[in-house]
Amino acid sequence: xxxxxxxxxxxxxxxxxxxxxxxxxxxxxxxxxxxxxxxxxxxxxxxxxxxxxxxxxxxxxxxxxxxxxxxxxxxxxxxxxxxxxxxxxxxxxxxxxxxxxxxxxxxxxxxxxxxxxxxxxxxxxxxxxxxxxxxxxxxxxxxxxxxxxxxxxxxxxxxxxxxxxxxxxxxxxxxxxxxxxxxxxxxxxxxxxxxxxxxxxxxxxxxxxxxxxxxxxxxxxxxxxxxxxxxxxxxxxxxxxxxxxxxxxxxxxxxxxxxxxxxxxxxxxxxxxxxxxxxxxxxxxxxxxxxxxxxxxxxxxxxxxxxxxxxxxxxxxxxxxxxxxxxxxxxxxxxxxxxxxxxxxxxxxxxxxxxxxxxxxxxxxxxxxxxxxxxxxxxx
Amino acid sequence: xxxxxxxxxxxxxxxxxxxxxxxxxxxxxxxxxxxxxxxxxxxxxxxxxxxxxxxxxxxxxxxxxxxxxxxxxxxxxxxxxxxxxxxxxxxxxxxxxxxxxxxxxxxxxxxxxxxxxxxxxxxxxxxxxxxxxxxxxxxxxxxxxxxxxxxxxxxxxxxxxxxxxxxxxxxxxxxxxxxxxxxxxxxxxxxxxxxxxxxxxxxxxxxxxxxxxxxxxxxxxxxxxxxxxxxxxxxxxxxxxxxxxxxxxxxxxxxxxxxxxxxxxxxxxxxxxxxxxxxxxxxxxxxxxxxxxxxxxxxxxxxxxxxxxxxxxxxxxxxxxxxxxxxxxxxxxxxxxxxxxxxxxxxxxxxxxxxxxxxxxxxxxxxxxxxxxxxxxxxx
Numbered sequence: 030x031x032x033x034x035x036x037x038x039x040x041x042x043x044x045x046x047x048x049x050x051x052x053x054x055x056x057x058x059x060x061x062x063x064x065x066x067x068x069x070x071x072x073x074x075x076x077x078x079x080x081x082x083x084x085x086x087x088x089x090x091x092x093x094x095x096x097x098x099x100x101x102x103x104x105x106x107x108x109x110x111x112x113x114x115x116x117x118x119x120x121x122x123x124x125x126x127x128x129x130x131x132x133x134x135x136x137x138x139x140x141x142x143x144x145x146x147x148x149x150x151x152x153x154x155x156x157x158x159x160x161x162x163x164x165x166x167x168x169x170x171x172x173x174x175x176x177x178x179x180x181x182x183x184x185x186x187x188x189x190x191x192x193x194x195x196x197x198x199x200x201x202x203x204x205x206x207x208x209x210x211x212x213x214x215x216x217x218x219x220x221x222x223x224x225x226x227x228x229x230x231x232x233x234x235x236x237x238x239x240x241x242x243x244x245x246x247x248x249x250x251x252x253x254x255x256x257x258x259x260x261x262x263x264x265x266x267x268x269x270x271x272x273x274x275x276x277x278x279x280x281x282x283x284x285x286x287x288x289x290x291x292x293x294x295x296x297x298x299x300x301x302x303x304x305x306x307x308x309x310x311x312x313x314x315x316x317x318x319x320x321x322x323x324x325x326x327x328x329x330x331x332x333x334x335x336x337x338x339x340x341x342x343x344x345x346x347x348x349x350x351x352x353x354x355x356x357x358x359x360x361x362x363x364x365x366x367x368x369x370x371x372x373x374x375x376x377x378x379x380x381x382x383x384x385x386x387x388x389x390x391x392x393x394x395x396x397x398x399x400x401x402x403x404x405x406x407x408x409x
Numbered sequence: 410x411x412x413x414x415x416x417x418x419x420x421x422x423x424x425x426x427x428x429x430x431x432x433x434x435x436x437x438x439x440x441x442x443x444x445x446x447x448x449x450x451x452x453x454x455x456x457x458x459x460x461x462x463x464x465x466x467x468x469x470x471x472x473x474x475x476x477x478x479x480x481x482x483x484x485x486x487x488x489x490x491x492x493x494x495x496x497x498x499x500x501x502x503x504x505x506x507x508x509x510x511x512x513x514x515x516x517x518x519x520x521x522x523x524x525x526x527x528x529x530x531x532x533x534x535x536x537x538x539x540x541x542x543x544x545x546x547x548x549x550x551x552x553x554x555x556x557x558x559x560x561x562x563x564x565x566x567x568x569x570x571x572x573x574x575x576x577x578x579x580x581x582x583x584x585x586x587x588x589x590x591x592x593x594x595x596x597x598x599x600x601x602x603x604x605x606x607x608x609x610x611x612x613x614x615x616x617x618x619x620x621x622x623x624x625x626x627x628x629x630x631x632x633x634x635x636x637x638x639x640x641x642x643x644x645x646x647x648x649x650x651x652x653x654x655x656x657x658x659x660x661x662x663x664x665x666x667x668x669x670x671x672x673x674x675x676x677x678x679x680x681x682x683x684x685x686x687x688x689x690x691x692x693x694x695x696x697x698x699x700x701x702x703x704x705x706x707x708x709x710x711x712x713x714x715x716x717x718x719x720x721x722x723x724x725x726x727x728x729x730x731x732x733x734x735x736x737x738x739x740x741x742x743x744x745x746x747x748x749x750x751x752x753x754x755x756x757x758x759x760x761x762x763x764x765x766x767x768x769x770x771x772x773x774x775x776x777x778x779x780x781x782x783x784x785x786x787x788x789x
Contacts, residue, residue, distance in 0.1 A: 161668065221656040221675040222649035228676050229640045231669045236633040238618060253616040260609045261641060269602035269737060276601040278706060288541065289611045289696050293703065295601040296608050316669050323673065326658060354734075357649060 047099060049075045049106035050140050053177035055170060062169070065160035069149035072170045073133040073140025074098050075106075077116065078124035080180070087180050088122065089171055089207070090131040091188030091195035094318050095310050097139035100131040112189075114393040121401040127184065134191065135170040136162045136317045144313035145247070156313055157243030164191070164325040168198035172206075182206055185404070189213035189389045190356065191318065194325045197364070201330035204339040210368070211346045211400060213389050214353055216360040217333040217367070218326040223355045226265050227319045230258035234312050243313050250312045256303035258315070263302045268352035268385035333364055337371035344374040346403040348396060351379055353386040376403065427479060429455045429486035430520055433557035435550060442549070445540035449529035452550045453513040453520025454478050455486075457496065458504035460560070467560050468502065469551055469587070470511040471568030471575035474698050475690050477519035480511040492569075494773040501781040507564065514571065515550035516542045516697045524693035525627070536693055537623030544571070544705040548578035552586075562586055565784070569593035569769045570736065571698065574705045577744070581710040584719040590748070591726045591780060593769050594733055596740040597713040597747070598706040603735045606645050607699045610638035614692050623693050630692045636683035638695070643682045648732035648765035713744055717751035724754040726783040728776060731759055733766040756783065 055070035075098045080087060090100060092111065101110035101117050101124075116122045122129060136143040136159070144159040175183070186207035188196035193215015200210055216223075234240055237254030245251060276295040283300075285291030291300065327333045337345075345368040349361030358379055365377035378399040382388040389396050435450035455478045460467060470480060472491065481490035481497050481504075496502045502509060516523040516539070524539040555563070566587035568576035573595015580590055596603075614620055617634030625631060656675040663680075665671030671680065707713045717725075725748040729741030738759055745757035758779040762768040769776050 157668070218658060220649060221652040221658065221673065222644070224658075224673050225640075225644050225652065225675050225679055228670050228673075228679065229637060229644065232637055232640065233613065235667065235669060236637065237616075257609060257612055257616065257637075260605075260612065264602070264605050264609065269600060269734060272601040272605065278598060278601065278604075278708075287615065288537070289615060289700055290608050293601065293604050293608075295605045299605055299608065320669055328658075354649060 047073075047097065047106065047140065049103050050098060051075065052140065053174040055142075055173050059170075059173070061160055062163045062165035063161060067142070067160060070135070070142040070170075071140075072135060072142075072174050074130055074174050075100065075103070076128065076130050077101060077103055078126070078128040080128040080178070084180055085182065085184060086126065086128050087175070087178075087183050088127045088129045088185040088187060089175065089183050089199070090116075090122075090129060091167065091171060091186075091192030091199075092131065092134060093190035093192055094134075094315075094322065095306070097137075098131045098133040100129075111390070115397055115400065121397040122187075122404065127404070130174060130178070132171045132174055134167045134195070134318060136167065136314060136321065138311040138314040141170065143311075144243075144317055145311035154247060157316075159313070159317060161320070162317055163321050164194045164198045165202055167191075167195045167321070168202055171195065171199060172203055183208065185209045185211055187211035187213070188215065190215065190386065191322055193356070194322065197327060197333075197336065198325070200340045200342065201327060201336040204336075205341050207340075208343045209345065209403075210340070210342050210373075211348075211403065212361075212364060213348045213396060214350060214356045214361075214386055215364070216325075216356045217336075217364050218328060218360075219323050220355075220357065220360065224323045226261065226355065227323055230261050231316050231319055233257040233261065234316060240312060245312065250308055252307045255307045255310070255312055255315070259303045259306040260299045263299055265355050266385055266387040268354070268383055270352060271383035271385065274383060333367040334370060337367040337373065340368075340371070340373070342368060342371075342373040344376075344403070344406075346376050346378070346399060348378040348380060348389070348399055350385060350388040351381050352383055353388070355386045427453075427477065427486065427520065429483050430478060431455065432520065433554040435522075435553050439550075439553070441540055442543045442545035443541060447522070447540060450515070450522040450550075451520075452515060452522075452554050454510055454554050455480065455483070456508065456510050457481060457483055458506070458508045460508040460558070464560055465562065465564060466506065466508050467555070467563050468507045468509045468565040468567060469555065469563050469579070470496075470502075470509060471547065471551060471566075471572030471579075472511065472514060473570035473572055474514075474695075474702065475686070477517075478511045478513040480509075491770070492773075495777055495780065501777040502567075502784065503781075507784070510554060510558065512551045512554055514547045514575070514698060516547065516694060516701065518691040518694040521550065523691075524623075524697055525691035534627060537696075539693070539697060541700070542697055543701050544574045544578045545582060547571075547575045547701070548582055551575065551579060552583060563588065565589045565591055567591035567593070568595065570595065570766065571702055573736070574702065577707060577713075577716065578705070580720045580722065581707060581716040584716075585721050587720075588723045589725065589783075590720070590722050590753075591728075591783065592741075592744060593728045593776060594730060594736045594741075594766055595744070596705075596736045597716075597744050598708060598740075599703050600737065600740065604703045606641065606735065607703055610641050611696050611699055613637040613641065614696060620692060625692065630688055632687045635687045635690070635692055635695070639683045639686040640679045643679055645735050646765055646767040648734070648763055650732060651763035651765065654763060713747040714750060717747040717753065720748075720751070720753070722748060722751075722753040724756075724783070724786075726756050726758070726779060728758040728760060728769070728779055730765060730768045731761050732763055733768070735766045
């Protein structure tokens with residue numbers, strides 16, 4: 030049976046794992062949206078392309094919950110990025126034209142400070158003593174990177190999933206700073222269904238005895254909890270339609286670990302996803318970022334209509350997927366309608382893909398097409 | 410934090426908890442569909458109404474995964490049953506006309522033998538040594554109840570959810586025995602999405618250290634695992650649309666147990682469902698029945714078309730819900746088309762309810778209407 034809770038040490042991150050990664054210091058103290066203060070913080074980021082002398086071609090890109098700032102390969106880091114098909118020379122986000130900055134979210138564990146990094150006041154890992162963060166804080170940390178780069182206005186603020194929320198939070202916090210908005214499979218307010226699904230994923234981690242109230246040793250993630258959380262997450266990132274086509278009732282390609290699970294191919298797929306994630310993302314960082322998503326609600330900024338009006342955005346591209354159960358197409362429509370009402374030239378793209386929420390990663394063609402068209406209209 | 414894994418003893422079931430419950434012995438040995446043999450088995454059931462002298466007004470009803478045979482109140486047991494609005498004198502399944510038998514599924518823990526009952530050869534609880542059971546075995550155990558009652562033909566075989574599967578398995582195993590079929594939110598083959606969702610629920614139980622490889626003491630369910638499994642299940646039994654209307658982003662009505670969960674009302678709802686279930690259903694029984702659902706596939710009987718043809722069913726009522734993600738409306742349509750092609754007078758009812766899979770319990774009116782019409786046409 031698989032309840033043994035084997036703990037495997039995480040490989041210490043090699044110094045050259047992220048050769049293109051750069052850092053920006055946060056203001057010290059950095060006052061968080063809910064009032065707490067963060068000291069000695071920093072944000073990791075990567076860039077592609079060149080900033081024009083007029084500094085008017087910058088795109089700021091926010092990520093989903095778990096990726097790093099490595100959105101695409103480059104000369105410095107030729108490894109594949111999380112949005113490789115979309116970002117690069119000649120691609121939809123054409124780095125021959127645009128200067129793109131992708132930030133690792135505040136609270137994550139890929140270079141930005143968060144629960145897995147050391148508290149500079151004590152030298153010890155924050156763990157669950159890290160202050161609660163919000164999507165607004167992730168957006169503000171992105172703003173701090175722009176300040177470090179001497180960029181005071183953006184051609185585009187963009188993001189997908191959590192990053193879609195962050196792009197809207199950025200718009201709410203810094204109206205007028207970005208001329209255009211691209212929100213991919215985001216929302217203006219987390220839905221109760223998405224909250225419920227993330228809540229049970231967090232509970233899977235919290236009830237893993239290896240979580241140790243958040244005090245697990247560095248590199249000793251609560252694996253069973255993280256594995257289960259990822260399996261639940263994976264189910265909700267895709268769609269029933271896709272799995273019917275892709276897995277049907279085919280048997281597993283490996284022997285079942287016990288008599289209650291692992292008999293079907295769809296279970297092998299979940300198992301692979303779980304194993305890839307269990308040690309790859311710090312459990313406390315996961316808890317913090319997941320919770321921040323639940324709490325996101327533009328009502329704290331007067332609502333999506335007011336945010337859209339204040340933004341003075343020239344144009345907005347809102348993309349969603351018909352089969353996405355976490356960030357439903359109705360939510361995309363609500364955001365798009367607000368920007369349209371506010372006078373932004375707005376395009377709502379309803380992607381018909383069986384890949385659900387993950388379509389922007391798994392079925393990129395319609396996203397590439399929409400983003401290419403949107404950005405080509407604005408080439409400098 | 411909620412990871413303490415507190416074990417609370419289950420209240421010993423009072424002798425009079427199920428005053429209307431009766432038992433039928435299974436043949437000894439009872440050969441299971443996958444070939445193993447069960448010894449000294451029994452099935453619990455309840456009945457309503459009176460069998461006609463011609464013995465031609467019997468309806469056999471199969472339940473979902475977790476209910477007992479107590480589908481409705483009666484003079485002997487006035488407590489509310491799990492399908493109270495649908496079953497009773499003057500109701501859609503009118504017990505003034507019909508003799509209704511509801512069986513507790515083989516493998517469950519409400520009187521029928523299963524992992525929580527004692528192996529008569531050893532006197533000890535079976536636990537995970539209970540043989541693997543299938544939906545076909547649940548159907549065959551229902552057939553054994555009919556035999557005990559001297560009933561050799563059915564006016565109707567009916568069931569919802571797992572019971573919908575069982576009604577189809579019954580039709581496959583005993584063609585011609587039931588004149589009519591009512592399948593509510595069932596399927597002819599579990600989908601990979603439903604398999605995935607049930608698999609993670611079982612894994613939540615398996616990874617709870619209190620599961621003890623299935624050897625937990627009687628009444629000491631692995632609570633954390635069962636709680637988490639029920640939360641995941643509850644999410645999939647309902648729909649995003651319903652929760653948007655019902656909970657929105659309202660705050661919880663009780664203080665959050667920790668800083669990572671319990672802030673929103675939808676989480677309070679999940680918590681209530683989890684607490685009600687954690688001790689109410691034996692964990693091993695849950696594992697067995699959940700797994701049996703995954704394995705169900707009429708392909709083992711030549712496919713739904715062949716089953717429908719052999720059944721010689723006079724008529725079939727197939728009801729499904731547009732928002733059901735576990736037993737999707739496409740699956741209902743597939744079953745209905747097979748019976749229509751086979752020449753049964755077939756009605757497919759697509760219920761437009763926001764209540765998802767649980768609509769047959771939570772939003773019963775459209776089910777009552779469809780079943781009443783279907784059965785009224787056949788009053789003896």
